[in-house]
Each structure stands twice: as C-alpha cells, then as structure tokens.
Amino acid sequence: MHRNRSYNDKSDMSGIRTITSASSDNQDTEVFFPAGMQPFEVAEYLDTDLVIGLSRKQIKRRAAKQGANIIHSEFKLSFMQSIRSQIKGLLGIMLIASSLIMYAFDRQYSYLAMAGAIILLILLNAILESRASSALNVPRKYTAIKATVTREGVTDVADSRRLVTGDIISFSEGMVIPCDARLIEDNLLTVLETPISGARGSAVKDSRFIATEDNELVYANMVYAGSIVTGGQGSGIVCSTGKDTLLRRITGEKADYLPAMLKYIQSSGKYISIVTIIACFALLFAGLIAGRDVANLFIISLSVGAVSLCDSMASLAAGSLGYGAKKMSNHGAVVKNLNCIPKICEINTIMCCKNTAFPPKKMTLNGVYTENTYLPADRKLTDKAKELLYLSLACSDLKINKSYGKKRRGCSAFSGRVYDEAVAEYLSEKGYDVSSDIGEYFRIHTEHSLSGEVNRVLILHGGRNVVVLKGAPEFILSRCSGYELNGTGYKMSQVTRKRILTALEEYSQESGFIIAIAAGETAADNLRDITAERRLMFKGFITLYCSMDVDNASAVYKCSQAGIETVVSSSDSYYTAYNIAKNTGIVTSEKQVVTAEQMHSTDHGLFIANCPDYKLFLNLSDNEWRHILKYRKQDKRIVGVTAERLEELALMNEADVSFVPDSAPDTLKQSADVLMLCSGMDALTDCLQNARLIFIRIHSVAEYLTVGAATIFFSTLFSLLFGLVLPFRVQDILFGGILFNLFFAISLAFTPTNRKLLLEKLPRYKVRPLFRDFFHPLMYSFGASVCIPLIYGITGSFSATICGLTLLLFFYALTNISRTSIFQKKAVANLPLLISLVISAGIMGGLFFFEPVRNIFEYTEVTPTQIGISIAVSGGYFILLQLIKLWLDIKKAKGEKLKESFLPTEVVDSKNITQSEE
Known part of the structure; x- marks a missing residue:
C-alpha cells in the first residue's frame, strides 16, 4: 500500500530556513514563500497547529481582516459608487445647476421642479443599482465550494467562503480547491491546474518537495484555488484566500465584474450620451442662427440631454437583470x-x-414475472416472486428509516431510488418485515452504473456467495446462461429468450418501467473475478407503473x-x-x-x-x-x-x-x-422562458429610451430650421420627456411574462452596440418628431402636445423589441405599462384641470377636440407604421417562398421536418 507522504518530522532540520515567528495578522507577502518552507515552518509563520488547526478567536479575527474567500470576482456596486458614477457624467449636474440659476433670475417653478426631478432620478438610479448588485450575487450561496476543514481539533465540512489563512483543509478526488495551500501530506495526489498554468494534463503533487528559488508559477508542494483534484487525497495549510490567490492575481479580475449584457447597455449609454451632447450643441447652433432666445434654448438643450436617461438606462438594466435572476432562482434555476x-x-x-x-415522481408495483409466469400485484406472492423482489432490494442502495415508528404523514419508511422504494413499500403492505428479511442478504461487494445506480452486487445468502445483476431486460438477458423453471435450471435458448422478450413487449405497454433480475451462485469472493457470472440465471422481471x-x-x-x-x-x-x-x-x-x-x-x-x-x-x-x-x-x-x-x-x-x-x-x-x-423538463423550460424575458426587458429599455430623446430633439430641430414655434417648454420636457418617459421605461424593465414567450422571434445583438440596433427606434422617432409640431400647429396648445408625446411613447413601448407588425402578432398585454399610462393621464389631468397646479406650470385647459386631434395624429401614425411593417413582412415571406421553390424537394423537406413532425 502506498504510504502517505508527509514532511512534519521536525527531527530532520537540514535545509530548514530560520525565520522569525510572526502572526498571520502581520504577515508580509513579499517575505512569505510557503513553497520554499516545510509544513511546520508555514504553520509557525501562520500561527496555526498542524493537528488541531485554528482557534475560534483566531478565525474571527482573521475573517474580519481578510474578508470572504471568494476566488471569482463578484458584481459589486454600492449606493455611493453609483452616485459618484452619475456625478461624473456632468450632464445631470449641469442641468441641476442651470435650472437653479434660471430659477434665481426667473421665478418659474418649472426650473425648480426640473432640478428636483434630476436629483430624485440620481437617487433612484443608485437604489436600483445597489439592489441589483445584491440580487446578482445570490448564485454565490448556491454554488459555494464545500471544504473539509479542521478547527480546534474537530474536522467538519464548511463553506469555503469562510476559510482563512492558517486553516487545515483536506483534499479528495473530484473536489475544486478553494484556496492556495501548502501540502502537509499527500497520497497519490494529482491536480488539474489548467486555469493556473494552462497545462492540460494533471500534475503530480509532492508534499516533500522544497523549492529553492521563487521563480516558478506553480510548485509541486502547493495546490491552487480553481484547480481540480483528479486523483488521490491529501491535506494542506491555507496560505492565500480571495483576491490574494494566484488565480485572482493571474486573471487580474476586478471586484466590479460586469456581465456582458450590462456592458452592452453601458456602452449604449455612453454612445447615446455623446450623441446627446452633440445634439445639444447642434440645437444651440441652430437657435443662434435662427435668432432665438439663447438662455431658454440652452436649458431646453440640456433638458433634451436629460430625456435620454442614459444613467437610468444602465440602472434599469441592472435592476431588471437582478430581478430576473432572482425570479429564476425562485423557479429553480x-x-x-x-x-x-x-x-x-x-x-x-x-x-x-x-x-x-x-x-419519476411516484412508482407503484404492477406485477412480477418469474418462471415464465406473470403474477399481478393483487395476487398472493409465490416464494419465487418473493425471492425476486428481495434480490432486487439486495441489489440497491435502499435505506430503511428506523425513526419511522410513528409513521408521520408525508414521511416514508424507505429512502432510495423511486423504484426500490416502490418494491419495499409493496412488500411492507403485503405484511413482510423488510428491515428484518433484507438482513439475510449480506452484501460483500458492490458495483455501480455510470448513472450512479447499483447494478451488480455480490452477496452472502443461505451460506453461499451469490452474484446479483439488476437493470434493463435486454442487458440482463444477454448476460444470462440459463433460466429457472420449477426449481430446475435450464440452458437459455433462443426460443426462451424470444418468449421472454415477447412478454416484456406485452407488459411494457401496461407498465412504464421494467427491471430485470439475474442471479447465480459463484465461488468468487469479489466482482472483479472473471468467473463471477459463469452460472448466471435469469430470475425474472418486475413491472412498475410510473405516474407521468x-x-x-x-x-x-x-x-x-x-x-x-x-x-x-x-x-x-x-x-x-x-x-x-x-x-x-x-x-x-x-x-x-x-x-x-x-x-x-x-x-x-x-x-x-x-x-x-x-x-x-x-x-x-x-x-x-x-x-x-x-x-x-x-x-x-x-x-x-x-x-x-x-x-x-x-x-x-x-x-x-x-x-x-x-x-x-x-x-x-x-x-x-x-x-x-429543481429537476424536470418543466424547470428547464421555465429557465428558457425567464432568460428570454430578461433579454427582452433589457434590450427593450435600451431601444425605448432612445425614442424620447430623439423625438424631442428632431421636433425642436425641425421647428428651429423651419421657423416654427418650439413645441416644447421646460415643463413639457420635465413631465412628458422625463417623468412619463421614465414610467414607461420602468414598466418595460419589469415586463411580466406571457405564455407565448418561447414563440417570440428575438433580434440578435452583437457584443458591442451597433447603429443598426437603434435603427428602428430612430426611424420611429423621426416620424414622431413630425407628428409633434403637427399637433401643436393644429391645436396651438402645449397641453395637446404633451398628450401626443405621451401617446407616441406609449405606442412604441407597447411593441417592445418586436420587429413584427401588430397585425400579424398581437401586442403582449403589459399591465404595468397600462398602469403607467393611467398614472400619466392622471398627472396630466391634474396639470390641465386643477387650477393651482395649472397656474404654477402655465398650462391651459385642454378641450375634447384637442385631445381627439392628439389621439388621431399619434394613433394614425402608429397604425400607418404597422401597416408598412405588415407590407414588408408579407413581401419578405413571398421572397423566401419563391427562393424555396427553386430548392430541391429534399432540402425543403429537411428544413420543414419539425413542422411535419408536428
């Protein structure tokens, strides 16, 4: 037997470096070189004990200083970090300052309201991002690596995130190493270090190795976080945790890990903010040429920049992703x-x-086939049928719950595979004492299948060694040399094999699950003996009903x-x-x-x-x-x-x-x-649906928020170029462009699911945002910007204009990122979006009809005719756009059909194979 290799013997002091003992709390990482030290030297340096490990006081003190042992970076964004990030954007701060300055010279409450709205928006964004940070790190608690650690002389399994330097941990085959550690001892320990060294093969570890120079990436006496134990076992002293591990130093991961979808949104926000700044200067330049009021135009230009809600886009996307990920975990993914x-x-x-x-949720035993006879479950068991059932239990991992005396509701007397539980419960219902009878089958050796099920055992029964096989009937029959009939063994002929297979086919129609059993006496004392199955006899099969x-x-x-x-x-x-x-x-x-x-x-x-x-x-x-x-x-x-x-x-x-x-x-x-x-195909489908929902929410927000800013910009630009009255004032932009716009964006960020989500055809996006990603919202905005001056030109009312803008924004939000006409695919009912529309209508009602508010923000009462014009122009434009989409979709479908008509029949059939199967 291979002897555990260790280097704990202090009697051999040759080659030991003399160091000054120091506490782990004050260790200098430039001096500390565990690969060049013996285990007890490392233990002395880290102030730990190789046998009993750390004390509770030491663990508490080091955990407070070192933090959690997280070897992969987390997404972290605090409330204050978000505030600082938004302040760096300058646009919001400039708008706040400009609004306050304008209020100082012109006592309009609209300027004060604009400054307050931007401040509240910054706070809202910070709250969303900080909450998203917490939600996105929820998966860590489900996937934390377990570590076997010795503390105060007690060895137990603990969460690896709580490891600190100086802990004594054990390694076994199949585990992921959670930290950097110096080996104390090893027993044929091999480790796959591909994430660290890039090497494909497993590296052999040796606790006796002592490095002489600190010029290598990895050492034979060290194991590193992120590596996988491929063989053997061992133990070691934790030397580095968290961000100090070699994996984190190599990858250079930052603490604020950002998912790719949020990087896309962040990049989109940056591009939009740059375009917005250019747009602001363009409006100022056009206003100067047209001879407009520069001060008023300046505040309107800044307001147009605020309407883009670039910071809110990132915050809503992060909030949507965090909310969606949390919902997915609640649904089992x-x-x-x-x-x-x-x-x-x-x-x-x-x-x-x-x-x-x-x-399988639940199984019940249907019957037993033995000695060429099928015995239904409601009949009295024969001796052979009883023997077959007990052989099945002997070849299983069934456990008997001895604390089942009280027979509590919902508690089973047996635990194991569902089909083994069904057999045991059937025998128990027939009056047999399973816990006592199963003791007559003493297990000597066991083998498992690839799926982890017991499929072959060697047992001692009746004073003789018996090998038992359990599994699929076709497999079991191919291994049998004979069968039993009336207590006599016969050679397995092709006729008998065919008869058994015919019986299998017949009873498989009634039962969803069949287990075959074979057994035979043997002189072998383990299953590795080639003669173990020489006298294997087919005993029969068990049919079970599986509730689907x-x-x-x-x-x-x-x-x-x-x-x-x-x-x-x-x-x-x-x-x-x-x-x-x-x-x-x-x-x-x-x-x-x-x-x-x-x-x-x-x-x-x-x-x-x-x-x-x-x-x-x-x-x-x-x-x-x-x-x-x-x-x-x-x-x-x-x-x-x-x-x-x-x-x-x-x-x-x-x-x-x-x-x-x-x-x-x-x-x-x-x-x-x-x-x-959760297991089951339904859990997988829920995961697919929820992932699609997250995708739709995030990209819908990004595209939608482009519409508001672009519509107001183009409307203002057209008015300046053609000498028209500006259709928007600061208060109109505040309520329609920022407040109502934000309501609709929040509704899209938290869009509810729908049962046809899997049928949705989603657009594809590259890693970085492209112009074509925003082509549809820009085209919509271009047309909408014509509608706004038209509404104002007909009605001469800012109240009607803000109604028209709100409806145009609502109509676009209703279609989210769908590229299909609503005449081909109905718009999905979005209750939050409808609620947002009602709230917006209520606020507009207060602005137009409640006299104190109307006087403060300088609005006029809106007439039914003006409302009708706003609805007619906005709704007419939306319907016209959907009709154009419908025409383009039909034209595209005809083109594809014509293209398919020139393809060979075999190609068309292969493309439509899914539909033909339906």
Whole structure:
C-alpha cells in the first residue's frame, strides 16, 4: 500500500530556513514563500497547529481582516459608487445647476421642479443599482465550494467562503480547491491546474518537495484555488484566500465584474450620451442662427440631454437583470454565468439525460414475472416472486428509516431510488418485515452504473456467495446462461429468450418501467473475478407503473411549438425508455429511437445523415453522447446540455449552455452555466422562458429610451430650421420627456411574462452596440418628431402636445423589441405599462384641470377636440407604421417562398421536418 507522504518530522532540520515567528495578522507577502518552507515552518509563520488547526478567536479575527474567500470576482456596486458614477457624467449636474440659476433670475417653478426631478432620478438610479448588485450575487450561496476543514481539533465540512489563512483543509478526488495551500501530506495526489498554468494534463503533487528559488508559477508542494483534484487525497495549510490567490492575481479580475449584457447597455449609454451632447450643441447652433432666445434654448438643450436617461438606462438594466435572476432562482434555476443568458435565448436543442429531464415522481408495483409466469400485484406472492423482489432490494442502495415508528404523514419508511422504494413499500403492505428479511442478504461487494445506480452486487445468502445483476431486460438477458423453471435450471435458448422478450413487449405497454433480475451462485469472493457470472440465471422481471408528470409533457410540447427539439439519453430498457419518451411527446414512432448497438452496426456516414431524426438514444457511452452533440452543432444548432456526473465535464465544455442539478459534484457545479435546484423538463423550460424575458426587458429599455430623446430633439430641430414655434417648454420636457418617459421605461424593465414567450422571434445583438440596433427606434422617432409640431400647429396648445408625446411613447413601448407588425402578432398585454399610462393621464389631468397646479406650470385647459386631434395624429401614425411593417413582412415571406421553390424537394423537406413532425 502506498504510504502517505508527509514532511512534519521536525527531527530532520537540514535545509530548514530560520525565520522569525510572526502572526498571520502581520504577515508580509513579499517575505512569505510557503513553497520554499516545510509544513511546520508555514504553520509557525501562520500561527496555526498542524493537528488541531485554528482557534475560534483566531478565525474571527482573521475573517474580519481578510474578508470572504471568494476566488471569482463578484458584481459589486454600492449606493455611493453609483452616485459618484452619475456625478461624473456632468450632464445631470449641469442641468441641476442651470435650472437653479434660471430659477434665481426667473421665478418659474418649472426650473425648480426640473432640478428636483434630476436629483430624485440620481437617487433612484443608485437604489436600483445597489439592489441589483445584491440580487446578482445570490448564485454565490448556491454554488459555494464545500471544504473539509479542521478547527480546534474537530474536522467538519464548511463553506469555503469562510476559510482563512492558517486553516487545515483536506483534499479528495473530484473536489475544486478553494484556496492556495501548502501540502502537509499527500497520497497519490494529482491536480488539474489548467486555469493556473494552462497545462492540460494533471500534475503530480509532492508534499516533500522544497523549492529553492521563487521563480516558478506553480510548485509541486502547493495546490491552487480553481484547480481540480483528479486523483488521490491529501491535506494542506491555507496560505492565500480571495483576491490574494494566484488565480485572482493571474486573471487580474476586478471586484466590479460586469456581465456582458450590462456592458452592452453601458456602452449604449455612453454612445447615446455623446450623441446627446452633440445634439445639444447642434440645437444651440441652430437657435443662434435662427435668432432665438439663447438662455431658454440652452436649458431646453440640456433638458433634451436629460430625456435620454442614459444613467437610468444602465440602472434599469441592472435592476431588471437582478430581478430576473432572482425570479429564476425562485423557479429553480440559478444562473451562475450571466453572460450565457443571450445563448439560452437562442437554444433550439436540449440534450438531456432522462434522470434530469424526467425524474419519476411516484412508482407503484404492477406485477412480477418469474418462471415464465406473470403474477399481478393483487395476487398472493409465490416464494419465487418473493425471492425476486428481495434480490432486487439486495441489489440497491435502499435505506430503511428506523425513526419511522410513528409513521408521520408525508414521511416514508424507505429512502432510495423511486423504484426500490416502490418494491419495499409493496412488500411492507403485503405484511413482510423488510428491515428484518433484507438482513439475510449480506452484501460483500458492490458495483455501480455510470448513472450512479447499483447494478451488480455480490452477496452472502443461505451460506453461499451469490452474484446479483439488476437493470434493463435486454442487458440482463444477454448476460444470462440459463433460466429457472420449477426449481430446475435450464440452458437459455433462443426460443426462451424470444418468449421472454415477447412478454416484456406485452407488459411494457401496461407498465412504464421494467427491471430485470439475474442471479447465480459463484465461488468468487469479489466482482472483479472473471468467473463471477459463469452460472448466471435469469430470475425474472418486475413491472412498475410510473405516474407521468403532466408538467413535463406540457414543457416538451411548448418547446416543440417553439422549434426547440428535445433529445434524451437513457440507460433504461428499450420499451421503458420508449414508452416514457412517447408519453411525453419526445418521439412519435420507433424510427426516432436508436440504440448503441444500432449505431455501431450502421454505416458511419449514414448514421450522421439520419442523426437529426433521432430523438431518443439508448445506452450510449459518454464519448458517443458527446459525438451526438458534435453532430447537432455541425447542423448549426444551439445546444444546451444537462450533466450530473464528472465524466460529462467534457460534454459541458463543448455545449453552448450547460445545466447541472444541485446534487451534482462541486466540480460540475463550478463549471456549469446554470444550476438547477429543481429537476424536470418543466424547470428547464421555465429557465428558457425567464432568460428570454430578461433579454427582452433589457434590450427593450435600451431601444425605448432612445425614442424620447430623439423625438424631442428632431421636433425642436425641425421647428428651429423651419421657423416654427418650439413645441416644447421646460415643463413639457420635465413631465412628458422625463417623468412619463421614465414610467414607461420602468414598466418595460419589469415586463411580466406571457405564455407565448418561447414563440417570440428575438433580434440578435452583437457584443458591442451597433447603429443598426437603434435603427428602428430612430426611424420611429423621426416620424414622431413630425407628428409633434403637427399637433401643436393644429391645436396651438402645449397641453395637446404633451398628450401626443405621451401617446407616441406609449405606442412604441407597447411593441417592445418586436420587429413584427401588430397585425400579424398581437401586442403582449403589459399591465404595468397600462398602469403607467393611467398614472400619466392622471398627472396630466391634474396639470390641465386643477387650477393651482395649472397656474404654477402655465398650462391651459385642454378641450375634447384637442385631445381627439392628439389621439388621431399619434394613433394614425402608429397604425400607418404597422401597416408598412405588415407590407414588408408579407413581401419578405413571398421572397423566401419563391427562393424555396427553386430548392430541391429534399432540402425543403429537411428544413420543414419539425413542422411535419408536428
């Protein structure tokens, strides 16, 4: 046996450097070089004990000084940081100062109200961003690495974020290392250090190694945060945590990590603010040429800049992202990688394993097939049937809850796999003492399948060693050399095998799940013995009814309607897997099912050609399943995969988006894009819908806020160029351009979901904003800017003008980022948006009809005729624009249809294969 390597023996003092003992609280990182020190030297330097670890007082003091051990940067934005950031923008401050100066010379309350509104807007933005910062860091608590740490002589599992320098931690295979540590001892410890060194292979670690020079990136006696233990085990002393780890120093990540979507919005805001400043100067220049009042024009120009709400755009986007991410976690999906949200919106293929997508909720035993006879569950058990059921339990990980004496409601006497629980509960209902009887089957050796299920055991029963196999009937039958009938063993012939398979096919129609059992006496003392299965006999199979979750079937249907295909990998028997897939709507015929044997026997090129038609894959290896992913991506599919085992790490890395259940190993959870707190296809579908909702909210805000500023700018510019009266005053811009505009923007940032969200065709955006992203809102604004002077020219009323502006903004917000005419696709009902319109109408009512307010802001009463004109012009323009969109959509559809008519029939059929399956 390999002996643990360690270097704790203080009797060997050769090569030990003499250092001055110092507390960890005062350590100098320039002098501290743990790779060149022995473990007890490091312990002495960090004021810790190699056996009992740190004391509670030491931990508390160091945690207060060092902070949380977070090896990946978080998104942090405090209230004051947001205030400072907005002040740097200068535009808002200039508008506040100018408004106050104007109020000092001209006692109009509009100027005072404008200054107050901008101050409140800055505070609102800061509140939104600080709350978003907290919400976006929620995933950290779900994905924190667990560490085995020794403190005050007690070894326990703790949250790695609470580690401090001097802690004694243990490493085991499969764990992600949460900090930089000096090894104390190791036992065949190998670590994958790709995030640190870039090396692909695992590095062998040696606690006895002592570095002589500090000129290497990594050392053999050190382990580093972000690395993965690929083999062996060991222990070490924590030397660096958080931002002091080598990973953080190499990557140079900043503490204010910003997701890509927010970077896009931030860049958009910067570009819009630059354009706005240019627009302000353009208006001033045009006003000077036209001989207008410069002072009034200056404050209006600054107000136009404020209408762009650039800072509010970033704040609303951050608030929307934080709110959406929090809602997703409440629905069972924690988005670890916020940058993957646009990719989630584009997913059109979901590759999942059957356990993650379709977890069985409840199973009941239907019957038992043994000795060529099927025994329904309501019949009395024969001795052979009873033996078959107990052999099934012997080959399982079933646990008996001994505290079940009181039989509390909702509490089960057994815990394990759903089908094992069903067998145990059936025997218990028949009056058998499962906890006592199962003791007659003493387990010697156990083997598990790739999915973690017990599939082979060696037991001691009746004084003899017996090997038991459990699994899919086709697999079990292929391993059996005989079968039993009336207590006598017979050789398994092709006729008998066919008869059993016929019975399987018959009973699989009635039962959703079938488990086959084989057993045989053996002289082997472990399962690695090649002779262990030499006398394996087919014992029979158990049929169980699996209640199908309607939500999962509904989720598959929703995905298929949206053009998202669901592809499933299963290790169940053919008929069990086929029935589940057919009942949930994944497959419609057996032509869409392929087994590993069929794949191997089919010509490789032919299989690749037919691969898009297959939806259910049976008994594929991890490498073969990865090849299916490769073929799907070659077909230009955006693929999301589910993974629950370490062997599927390569599959996750090659997929566009990866989903991992909460029960998965830490390594997978750290590498995943999305952590699923709930299993089931319905949870995956909810995740897709919520990601789309976040995407629509953020980009709708960015596009919409362009409309208000552009409309007021073009309207003012046209009025100056053509010698018209300016259609806006400061108070009009305050209420229509800032207040009502902000109401509608907030409504878009928190748009409610709708059931047709998956069917929405979303526009695509590049990493950085482009002019074409804002082409539609600018075109809308250009037309709207003609409507505003028209309304004022007809009515001569600023009250009617502000009504028209509000309606134009509302109509654009109603369509969010949809590029389709409302005559083809109804506008989604947005209750917050309607409420915002009602509130805006109420405020306008107060401005127009409540005399004290009307006198303060210099408004006049608006007549029904003036309101009608505002509605007619604004609504007419909107309808005309939608009719033009409809005409362009029809023209585009005809062009595509004409193009398809020149394509070969096979190409058209392959493009429409999804619709034909529907």
